[in-house]
Amino acid sequence: MKRSEDKNWERFVDKAMKEAGLESPSVDFTDKVMKSLELQQVQKSTVVYKPPISRATWIVIVAITAGLLGWTVITGTSLELNWVPTLNEHISLSTVWEGLTFPSLNYTSLYSLGAFALFVCVQLLIMKRRFDHRFSLN
Numbered sequence: 001m002k003r004s005e006d007k008n009w010e011r012f013v014d015k016a017m018k019e020a021g022l023e024s025p026s027v028d029f030t031d032k033v034m035k036s037l038e039l040q041q042v043q044k045s046t047v048v049y050k051p052p053i054s055r056a057t058w059i060v061i062v063a064i065t066a067g068l069l070g071w072t073v074i075t076g077t078s079l080e081l082n083w084v085p086t087l088n089e090h091i092s093l094s095t096v097w098e099g100l101t102f103p104s105l106n107y108t109s110l111y112s113l114g115a116f117a118l119f120v121c122v123q124l125l126i127m128k129r130r131f132d133h134r135f136s137l138n
Contacts, residue, residue: 052126053119061119068112
């Protein structure tokens with residue numbers, strides 16, 4: 001029974017193949033395939049840079065930092081560097097410090113500059129990890 005079914009299927013398939021006939025590709029089939037492959041390779045190789053901290057966020061951070069620095073300059077509060085005389089007692093740096101003048105900054109301006117530096121470092125770390133992961137050999 002199995003063999004007769006197999007033979008029937010074989011006859012049916014042979015008959016269907018004869019009726020369908022062989023199709024030949026168009027004249028420019030190879031050119032179309034190669035162009036589509038080249039287009040796919042170009043699309044895959046294009047890397048779009050997208051920073052983890054957007055431009056608008058950086059503008060807000062810079063505006064806040066500038067605002068805090070401006071506010072601290074206007075209010076006139078200052079930070080005294082108490083460690084300079086202590087350092088001068090242990091190491092003779094009097095000739096080095098003579099020509100230098102330190103700007104008077106208060107804690108708020110130092111905190112805002114520190115926060116800005118922290119955000120820059122965080123973005124650098126995130127970008128390094130992203131590029132290491134994207135361009136790894138694995």
